Amino acid sequence: MSAVIHSRSGSRFFREIVPWLLPLVLVIAWQIFTAAGLIPHRVLPSPSEVLEAGFRLTLTGELPLHLWESSQRALAGLLIGGAIGFFFGLLNGLFGPANRVFDSSLQMLRNVPHLAMIPLVIVWFGIGEPAKLFLIVIGVFFPVYVNTVHGIRSTDTRLVEMGRVYGLKPWELLWQVVLPSALPSILVGVRYALGIMWLTLIVAETIACDNGIGYMTMNAREFLQTDVVLLGILLYALLGKLADTITRALERWLLRWNPAYR
Amino acid sequence: MLETTLVDRGAIEPASKTRGGVDVQTRGLNKTFGDREVIRALDLRLNPGELVAVVGKSGCGKSTLLRLISGLDEPSAGWIEIAGSRLSGLNPHARLMFQDAALLPWRSVQENVALAAPRRSRRTQIAADALEHVGLQDRGREWPSVLSGGQRQRVALARAISSNAKLLLLDEPLGALDALTRLEMQSLIERLWLERGFSAILVTHDVEEAVALADRILLMASGQVTFETTVPLDRPRDRSSPEFTELKETILERILGDR
Ligand SMILES: Nc1ncnc2c1ncn2[C@@H]1O[C@H](COP(=O)(O)OP(=O)(O)O)[C@@H](O)[C@H]1O
Ligand SMILES: [Mg+2]
Numbered sequence: 276m277s278a279v280i281h282s283r284s285g286s287r288f289f290r291e292i293v294p295w296l297l298p299l300v301l302v303i304a305w306q307i308f309t310a311a312g313l314i315p316h317r318v319l320p321s322p323s324e325v326l327e328a329g330f331r332l333t334l335t336g337e338l339p340l341h342l343w344e345s346s347q348r349a350l351a352g353l354l355i356g357g358a359i360g361f362f363f364g365l366l367n368g369l370f371g372p373a374n375r376v377f378d379s380s381l382q383m384l385r386n387v388p389h390l391a392m393i394p395l396v397i398v399w400f401g402i403g404e405p406a407k408l409f410l411i412v413i414g415v416f417f418p419v420y421v422n423t424v425h426g427i428r429s430t431d432t433r434l435v436e437m438g439r440v441y442g443l444k445p446w447e448l449l450w451q452v453v454l455p456s457a458l459p460s461i462l463v464g465v466r467y468a469l470g471i472m473w474l475t476l477i478v479a480e481t482i483a484c485d486n487g488i489g490y491m492t493m494n495a496r497e498f499l500q501t502d503v504v505l506l507g508i509l510l511y512a513l514l515g516k517l518a519d520t521i522t523r524a525l526e527r528w529l530l531r532w533n534p535a536y537r
Numbered sequence: 538m539l540e541t542t543l544v545d546r547g548a549i550e551p552a553s554k555t556r557g558g559v560d561v562q563t564r565g566l567n568k569t570f571g572d573r574e575v576i577r578a579l580d581l582r583l584n585p586g587e588l589v590a591v592v593g594k595s596g597c598g599k600s601t602l603l604r605l606i607s608g609l610d611e612p613s614a615g616w617i618e619i620a621g622s623r624l625s626g627l628n629p630h631a632r633l634m635f636q637d638a639a640l641l642p643w644r645s646v647q648e649n650v651a652l653a654a655p656r657r658s659r660r661t662q663i664a665a666d667a668l669e670h671v672g673l674q675d676r677g678r679e680w681p682s683v684l685s686g687g688q689r690q691r692v693a694l695a696r697a698i699s700s701n702a703k704l705l706l707l708d709e710p711l712g713a714l715d716a717l718t719r720l721e722m723q724s725l726i727e728r729l730w731l732e733r734g735f736s737a738i739l740v741t742h743d744v745e746e747a748v749a750l751a752d753r754i755l756l757m758a759s760g761q762v763t764f765e766t767t768v769p770l771d772r773p774r775d776r777s778s779p780e781f782t783e784l785k786e787t788i789l790e791r792i793l794g795d796r
Contacts, residue, residue: 436609437639440632441653441700451652455643532643532680 320502325509328502337491342510345487348404349476349514352411357468360416361461364423368457369449374424381420389413389471390478407479414471422464426457459533462526469518477511558586558736559630559703561606565615568601568760575601577760578615583704588730588737590751592744592792598760599740603706606738607631619704632702634710638689640681646692647677653700667699668692671725687718691725698729705730705737712742723749727772744792748785749774756791764791 302322308314309321320328332338363381367374389410400406430453438452480489492507530536561583568576575598583589591599604610606617608627617624619631632653640649651664668674671691681689690710697705707726711719727750730737741747747754748768756764766788770780 431639433635433637433639434641437633439627440607440609441696442627442629443652451644452641455641458643532682534682 317499317501320505324502325505328500328506332491332503332506338506341486341488341491345476345480345489346514348407348480348487349411349472352408352475353415353468353472355408356412356415356472357419357465359412360419360464360468361423364420364461365427367420368424368427369453378424381417385417385421389417389475393478393482402482402484407476407484410479411472411475414475415468418467418471419461419464422460422467423457426460426464427453429460430456459526459530459536462522462529466519466522466526469522470515473511473515473518557701557703557734558584559620560585561704561736561738562618563606563615564618566602566605566612566617567614568598568605568610569613575760576605576612579761581755581762583736583738586734586736587752588739588750590739590741590747590754591757592741592747592754592788593757594792595742597757599757600708602757603633603708603738603740606704607633607706609633628704630703631706632697632700632704633706633708634690634693634697636709636712638681638686638693640689640692640696642681644681645678646673646681646684649681649692650677650696650699653696655701663699664695667695670698670729671695685718687714687722690714690722694725694729698733703735705735707737707739707741709740709742711746719743719746724773726750731772744785744788745776748781748788749776754788756788764788 305319306322309316309319309324329338363377367378367381392413393410396406396409400409434452434456435448438448443451476487477489480487481493484490484493488507488510492504495501495503495507527536561581563579563581566576566579566581567574579602581602591602593599601610605612606624606628608624608631617628619628640646641652644652647661647664647668650667651660654660654663665674665677668677671694673688673691673695676684676688681692684692693710710726711722714722723746726739730750739747739750748770751768753765753767755762766784768784770778770784774781
């Protein structure tokens with residue numbers, strides 16, 4: 276939004292550096308305070324200790340393993356939930372009757388926080404892998420679904436009529452007119468979904484799990500390894516940021532025709 | 538170069554005007570929305586290659602008429618004949634042009650034009666040629682969003698001609714343009730029409746535009762044609778000639794007199 280109002284000023288270098296300044300200052304302050312002993316070690320280990328823990332666990336192979344398990348879980352949930360959400364979004368966005376059958380029920384379900392279903396999910400699936408996947412799928416489904424429906428519904432009818440007049444077949448209309456026009460909205464849905472995906476993952480992995488970053492942190496908590504706990508939290512933050520960066524880049528590329536994204 | 542070919546074909550060979558046109562006839566055409574009668578028992582004839590302007594107050598049913606002829610909407614009663622056969626579904630000959638160009642923002646200018654070219658033709662080439670015709674040969678790779686309103690309408694025109702349309706339905710295509718661009722576009726439309734010989738219905742609120750371009754002018758009010766006149770002026774038309782001004786005045790008076 277701000278790009279709409281502000282003109283581009285400052286060099287590219289400057290623009291890319293500025294967002295990192297505040298985090299950098301915070302980390303430095305953190306290091307200084309902990310090194311000076313102002314904060315007890317048990318409460319907050321210093322950044323260098325956290326980094327050290329990271330190295331240690333990488334060398335033992337534990338960290339890569341947990342990272343891999345968590346990412347896999349997250350991606351699988353995102354793909355399945357996203358695909359189902361997209362499918363129903365397409366169906367209900369394109370066809371009025373389907374929308375009347377499904378939409379109000381789905382909207383009702385949407386109001387249930389998906390994490391509230393954890394007890395039920397455990398009863399259904401136990402505490403194994405399917406339970407976690409199911410939670411992520413549910414969480415990811417709704418933002419993708421809602422935004423796909425909205426994107427498709429708000430397609431400019433002028434463009435659709437133009438396509439019809441120029442003899443586009445129905446699937447060409449879908450592919451060349453409706454989907455590109457819904458894409459900005461769909462991508463917004465995906466970005467929301469990513470946030471929910473990480474949140475769900477964290478909760479699911481801390482509840483019951485024998486691998487993944489959530490497990491790693493919970494396990495470390497039992498042994499009062501605060502540095503590992505912090506490492507886990509930081510990893511979640513970094514993974515979330517990484518996913519967001521990738522989607523933003525994807526957005527900029529897919530929507531490069533739109534002046535708002537250039 | 539554009540100029541000379543146009544003058545050749547337009548001025549020296551007027552008979553060739555029927556080449557690319559199709560004739561349109563409406564019979565007792567009626568369209569109601571709810572209980573509102575928007576088009577009433579309309580009988581209209583458009584000869585092949587003829588350019589007819591339709592003028593009339595806002596809301597009198599001009600856009601609706603064009604939508605019916607394009608097949609986007611179905612008449613409530615009566616029917617439309619295109620080249621002698623009754624229209625059902627979309628009109629395969631007709632191309633619509635609106636006040637906004639309705640280009641796909643996510644396709645380059647050239648792709649937008651190519652999309653209209655006949656299937657299994659050399660679409661890219663056809664699009665490039667069409668863009669050259671409207672003077673936008675260098676802009677083919679750009680996104681529509683970077684073009685000005687007038688340029689976008691040029692692209693829309695290029696799109697229409699690249700599809701070999703036999704009937705162009707122009708719904709106030711220049712309504713959103715500034716006066717200078719509008720003059721330019723008017724002569725572009727006239728040139729393309731002389732060159733290609735398609736039939737055309739031009740809906741406009743600009744009486745001068747109607748007198749400058751049309752073979753015949755229809756005045757519409759509440760869904761009916763209330764006045765009709767041919768424009769007996771030679772092309773290219775001199776807008777400052779007394780005949781031109783007189784015709785313009787007559788039509789304006791009719792419009793204002795209609796209620
Ligand atoms: N889809 C529609 N549903 C209901 N009323 C419509 C619809 N389209 C047009 N109308 C009505 O028909 C009348 C004529 O509209 P239109 O053909 O757009 O007029 P014009 O183009 O001459 O300004 C208007 O009163 C308008 O409100
Ligand atoms: Mg109109």
